[in-house]
Amino acid sequence: MNLIAEKIKKLNLPYKFQENVSFKKSSWFGVEGVCDVVFxxxxxxxxxxxxxxxxxxxxIFAIGVTSNLLIRENFHGIIIKPRFNDLKIFNENEIEVGSSVLDINLANFAAENHIANFEFFNTIPGTIGGAIAMNSGCYGGEIANLLISAEGVNKLTGEIRKFDRSEIHFEYRHNPLKDWMWTKAILKGKKVQNNSEIYERMKKFYDQRVASQPKNCKTGGSTFCNPNGDKAWELIDKVGLRGYRIGGAHFSNHHCNFIINDDNAVAEDIIQLIELAEKKIFDTLNIRMKREIVIL
Ligand SMILES: Cc1cc2nc3c(=O)[nH]c(=O)nc-3n(C[C@H](O)[C@H](O)[C@H](O)COP(=O)(O)OP(=O)(O)OC[C@H]3O[C@@H](n4cnc5c(N)ncnc54)[C@H](O)[C@@H]3O)c2cc1C
Known part of the structure; x- marks a missing residue:
């Protein structure tokens, strides 16, 4: 019996929802997480x-396309999938973008409109909402560097508010404002005459990505953030976990900061791998790892 769905039904809200939603087919990790209620x-x-x-x-949690998310089998709660797809230009080099727009679509839109500095988004498989929540970035760029403002709804009170960039104290892969569901943002790039260099950089980043990371697999991307001065994959390698398997999941041989579900893994296999790496790296190297993957 889905107690959460039953409770929501009694409220007679004017918003449709789905109940007992499985994320096995639709999530990046492809493990069986079931959510009670999804709006x-x-x-x-x-x-x-x-x-x-x-x-x-x-x-309550907002999600994008789950490219950094693991949903446990015994997760109970409400998931909200924001559907904000605006994409428009003003002031020549500023883009207003809805939070459910895919990073790659934003990169292409910026390139078509001769706006540089969005190229790195071409290789990140998430949404702009996820990027604001995680301060996503790669190849020297991150969303914090482009952001003018972001608008969101407080998930505890329902307050709608716009934040200027200076009010969000972004850090490396971290946005401290965890109680906000992002709905849209204004990002600023650099207007250029010729966009062929933008396309060249997008291709260069794409080629680098293909060479350095596993492709076409069920993963949540980087498991851990890089600790100060170190590379997470090197630490995982040093403690002997490259290729290490628990159940249906293992640390990738190709890029060992990625955990891959290649054999019907359950969320618990992935959680055990994460905890094992945290323990081994702390016991052997005295380094505390910070998770990049979010577990619901
Ligand atoms: C193959 C691969 C490569 C990757 N490479 C990179 C990389 O180079 N750089 C990088 O930074 N990341 C990378 N990632 C991780 C991931 O793509 C990013 O973190 C991305 O921004 C997550 O977006 P999402 O829409 O999938 O968010 P989800 O995975 O759905 O959610 C991630 C977190 O963001 C929150 N969230 C999502 N949407 C919203 C919203 N609208 N409002 C508030 N909170 C929200 C969720 O609650 C959760 O805490 C990679 C992942 C994969 C699978």
Whole structure:
């Protein structure tokens, strides 16, 4: 019996939801996580009203396309999938982008419109909402460097608010504002005459990515952030975990900061691998690892 769905039904809300949603086929990791209730919301006011109507004791999470997310089998809560797909230009070099736009679509849109500095997004498989939440980046770029402002809805109170870049104290792969569901952002690049160099950089990053990371596999990307001065993959390698397997998952031989589900893994296999690496790296090298993957 899905107690959360039953509770929500009694509220008679004007918003449709799905219940007992399996993420096995639709998530990057491809493990069987089932969510009690999933809402898809495409309007800021509706998102705010929905949050205000939901029972406070049930945890709520926004998700993008799960490229950094592991959903446990025994997860209980409400998932909201924001559906904000705006993509428009103003002031020549500024782009307003909805939080569910894919990073790669933003990179292409910027390139078509002769706006540079968005090239790195071409190789990150998430959404802009996920990028704001994680301060995503690669190849010397990160979203914090482009952001002018971001708008969101507070997941505890339903407040709608716009934040200037200076109010979000981004760090490497970290945004401290965890109670906000991002709906849109304004990002600023550099207007250029000729966009062929933009396309060249996009291709260069893509080629680098293909050479350095496993492709076409079920993964959540980097398991750990790089600790100061170290590379997470080197530490995993040093403690002998390259290729190490638990159940249906293993640390990739190709890029060992990636965990791959190649044999019907369950979330617990992946969690055990993460905990094992944390313990071994701390016991042997006295380094505390910080997880990049988010576990619900
Ligand atoms: C093959 C591969 C390569 C990758 N390479 C990189 C890389 O080079 N650089 C990098 O930074 N990341 C990389 N990642 C990780 C991932 O793509 C990014 O973190 C991405 O930004 C996550 O976006 P998402 O939409 O998939 O978010 P999800 O995975 O769905 O969610 C991740 C987190 O963001 C939160 N979130 C998502 N949307 C919102 C929203 N609208 N409002 C508030 N919170 C939200 C979720 O609650 C969760 O905490 C890689 C992943 C894979 C699988």
């Amino acid at each position: 898809k919301i495409d309007n800021c006011d509706d998102l705010s009203k929905l949050i205000q109507s939901l029972p406070k004791e049930i945890p």
